Amino acid sequence: MLTYYFITNKENIQLARDEAIALITAYNPNAEIISKERLLIVNSNKDLKQVWDRAAMLRYAGRSYDKVDLKTFACKVINLTDNKLDQRYYIDKFVKEMNLKNAKVSLNNPDVVFGIIIADKEYRCILLSKNNKKLLKLHKHPAELVNKLAILMINLSGVIEDEILLDPCCGTGTIIMYASYMGINSIGCDISMKMCNYTRDNLEVNNLSASIINCDSTRLPIKRTDVMVSNLPYGRASSTYKRDSKELIKQIIDECNMARRIVIMCKEGDEPEYIKSYTIYVHSNLRRKIVICR
Ligand SMILES: C[S@@+](CC[C@H](N)C(=O)[O-])C[C@H]1O[C@@H](n2cnc3c(N)ncnc32)[C@H](O)[C@@H]1O
Known part of the structure; x- marks a missing residue:
């Protein structure tokens, strides 16, 4: 012991x-x-x-x-x-x-x-000394997650090596990159082909791999995942494609009902039903919620 x-x-x-x-x-x-x-x-x-x-x-x-x-x-x-x-x-x-x-x-x-x-x-x-590495990013986006918060959200989901993590709104792929680096089987989806290609490039430059699917995540083409971890669209810089962000979040979460644990980031007021939520200062005057939905 x-x-x-x-x-x-x-x-x-x-x-x-x-x-x-x-x-x-x-x-x-x-x-x-x-x-x-x-x-x-x-x-x-x-x-x-x-x-x-x-x-x-x-x-x-x-x-x-x-x-x-x-x-x-x-x-x-x-x-x-x-x-x-x-x-x-x-x-x-x-x-x-x-x-x-x-x-x-x-x-x-x-x-x-x-x-x-x-x-x-x-x-x-x-x-103990620490084995970790900062990954490279070829493509960035104004609404991308800082690395530390992406890692934190993956960890809150309790996912471990060889399990599956799905990010249904992967953007430039921060969550997918770090999950893949941790040895987790990762699937990233995004409605924007440009974002899917950004994620692919960001994975490749770090010699990482994951499945990246260009789709609308209110109708997911996948049947299985262990956890869902995502920084969901807020509107403005991170487009909801003219949908109401709160309703979109609810639909995407319903579509991920096969996940045993769901951890999302969203703007205050958009939180779906949850078991725990935390306020995070992304920078001085921007607050976000990390929400453990189940
Ligand atoms: C907040 S950004 C994600 C940022 C990402 N975590 C990063 O680090 O780059 C949200 C993403 O959701 C995508 N999105 C919006 N509506 C979507 C939908 N219905 N299905 C899939 N992706 C969607 C947008 O294209 C955008 O890339």
Whole structure:
């Protein structure tokens, strides 16, 4: 059994926690999760490194250790309390207790970085490094999603490798690109042939693949998907093709009834029935809703 420590960003703690929990339960439904504000302590009999590699809203991740064989190390004190702490005190105490006298401190590429988490008590772990990459985009669009929000929405759906994700309004393909990069079978649809071609080009430049279909998603030509994740049209820059955006969203969601989970972004006031919704500041004065419909 391993213990993982996941620490959220300071902003949007609830959303960050929900993202982490969706990923943890997707990779191990039997994991035991103890939630303490920004800190999630997770006991798992399965590897959860993917949670850290995928998460958009986590700041740090670490895991427990028994013995460590190392020549060089570094320590990072992560203070989750409101108090100012003497970091040197915690590092000196840690080095003494771990008997690390034969290992050297190295801030450049150490064998191990220890995390000393100060919360309701002190937790110690090995901090995990992150494997992720910013994908290239040949084509952009004024209504495209920022990468971080695309990743967050995919993660909230709890989809994992080899399952199917559908984005029925894929635009330039941000969601499809990141889902495909995560090893998820991805299907993107868009009513605009130009957008479909943009998505194809954006996939190709990153050596990624997905099925891209030019169609009206109120009449989808596909029968199966595990989840639906989409940034749906708002009108203005992201055209609804003269349809009422709220009605269009409702129709597209009805058409995706085979999906076990639906996560969308829409403008405030357009939300369909939902189990959870979050307000997101896309930029200073533009607010959007991320909605988990089911
Ligand atoms: C907000 S944009 C999606 C942006 C995308 N997430 C990105 O990062 O580029 C909405 C897209 O929905 C498409 N769309 C509008 N009505 C549609 C319909 N009935 N069926 C399929 N796609 C539609 C538009 O062509 C547009 O590309």
